[in-house]
Amino acid sequence: MVATALAANQSAVESGPETGAFGRIRAHLTAKSADALVSMILELAERDPALFRKLDIASAGDSLDEKTLAARLSKAIDKATETRGHIGYDEAGGWAASVEEALDALDALDSKRDGLLLKLAERAIDRIESAIEWIDDSDGECGALLERARDIHVRAARGARPEPVTLARDLFHRELEDEYGCFENAAWLYADVLGEAGLAEYRRLATEAWEKLPPLTGGDRKKFEADYSGLSGILDRFADREGDVETRIALRAKDLSSQWKYFELAEFCLKHKGADEALRWAEEGLWTFEDVFAADLLLKAKRRGEAEAVLKRAFERSPDFNIYVHWGAAGGERARDQAIALIERRASGEPAPFFGHLADLGVKILMHDRQFDAAWAMTRKHRVSRTVKEGLARASEADHPREALEVYAERVDELAKAGGDPAYSEAAGLVARMGRLRAPAEQAAYVAALKERFHRKRNFMKLLEGRE
Known part of the structure; x- marks a missing residue:
């Protein structure tokens, strides 16, 4: 059948288009009037x-x-x-x-x-x-x-x-709830319609949902129904667009619920950061799963003290939030105090083999245990990354509004100076959030000062005026 079709195609090429019956039919129909053709089609219908x-x-x-x-x-x-x-x-x-x-x-x-x-x-x-x-x-x-x-x-x-922000919200929820991949990568499929304002809203929604998810450790995935891969995929594409490798690593490091996840992270680091960083994550994956597995067996055998000792050694060898979660569950406050003491010593001395600032880990641990006073004290004493500091601000703003306001104000300045509609939109959102944490008069004075400093940023001014 294929050979016959190829031969027929070749014959058609050699003798011109639509020879034979189809050629005759086309010539016949072309000679008919429009009314005659309509009548023929209706008869067929x-x-x-x-x-x-x-x-x-x-x-x-x-x-x-x-x-x-x-x-x-x-x-x-x-x-x-x-x-x-x-x-x-x-x-x-x-x-x-x-x-x-x-x-x-x-x-x-x-x-x-x-x-x-x-x-x-x-x-x-x-x-x-x-x-x-x-x-x-x-x-x-x-x-x-x-x-x-x-x-x-x-x-x-x-x-x-359609209105870009409304479209962004609809597409975001469709992408996350979509079981069949119809709206996968929606932000970029509709990028020309969403524009910068819609893309900024899409990113805000994904970031807000992502920040609510706890880090996953070995064996934890079954406890959570949230779409880690979907949200991280959305945010990863935004970070890739900006060439932000550190954020892309941090996204992958939040879900280390299997050895395969460690392998994927190590492979990504090998491509973007080099062999040393890749090897560190690969080794950590081996240590984490071996030690956590052993500790779980010891706990099941009611040998809690030995389980704590295994997890403590693992944490001392390579300070890691995932290991701490298991250690803290077994050892309670004692485990937390020992972990924070270790971090304090190392943060004050030579750098330890931990991704990002070592104090970031300490703040995450204290946030996990809702020790917000101690977490803020650590941010004042040691260098802490902006991402972790902003996470702490959001988690504790009800009890520590002053500290949260300082972090938000610093971020607003950074965004306003950077420029661009996505940055302005994020900054305006933070300004609105700040308004819920203090008296109206204080907020009005802050917004007035912003307008005076950034009055040349016209798009930013429009957003601020729209939220008053």
Whole structure:
């Protein structure tokens, strides 16, 4: 069959396009009037239900008002995607063809209908996803239908230009809740529609959700249903866009729930930081899982003292938050006091083999145990990274508003000086957050001072005025 097709193709090339029967038919139809052609198509549609449905839906877009058209197309989508029970392999192709017809109708809508098309594409996506569990999709047709519906949605968004921040919120929730990858990498698929304001909101939502997740240690993944990989993937793409390797490492270091996670982190470090950093993470993974496994066995055998000793040695060899979580669970306050004492000694002396500032680990431990007074004392005594300090500010702002306000004010200045709409949006969000931590008069004086210092940053000024 392949050889015959190739020979036929070659024959067509040699003798010119559409020779034979198709050439005659084309010449015959070209000579007909438009009315005659319309009559022929209508006769065919009377005998072909699929053609009739396609023409019926396509013609509706030319004459119906938007409300009636929306109802007609919504009904077509619902009818095409209904399952009424399990659809076996032999029936799946027919079901998919029916959905294709409905998507053809959406694709045929005029660009003036892009606002309606956006809603209809979302309906189609939701209906297809709901139907998948009832279908034997061995040939992967549902995935292709979802991809096509998503592409229609992207096109409609480019034409309709919905409000960027609202679109960002919708796409973010769809990406996280999506089981079939339809909206994976949505921020960049829709980047031209989202613009800087939408992308900034997307990043803010991902960062806010990410900061609420606790670090994962060996064996902990089963305790949490949160989408670590989804959120870290979103934030990783933003960090990659800015060339921020340190943030990309920190994202990967938050989920070290398996030896494979350590391996992935080591592999990333080898590519971006060099062999020494990669080897450190690889060795830590081996130590962590060996020591934690041994300690868990000792705890099950009711040999708590020996388990604490194993975890203490592991922490002393390589101070690590994941090991501390297990040590703290076994040893309580005594373990925390010993861990902090070790960090204090090493932070005051020579650098220890720990990613970032060693005091970061101490603050994380104290935050984990909700010892916020001690955590703030450590930030004043030792060098602590901005990310950890901001995390502490958010976690303890109710009890330590003054300290949190100082951290936020420092960050606002950094963002305002850096410039750019995403930075301005983040800064304005922090300013609004600060307003909830102090009296209105004090906040008004702070905003007035900001405006005086950064009055030339017009986009920043607009955001500040919009939040007053």
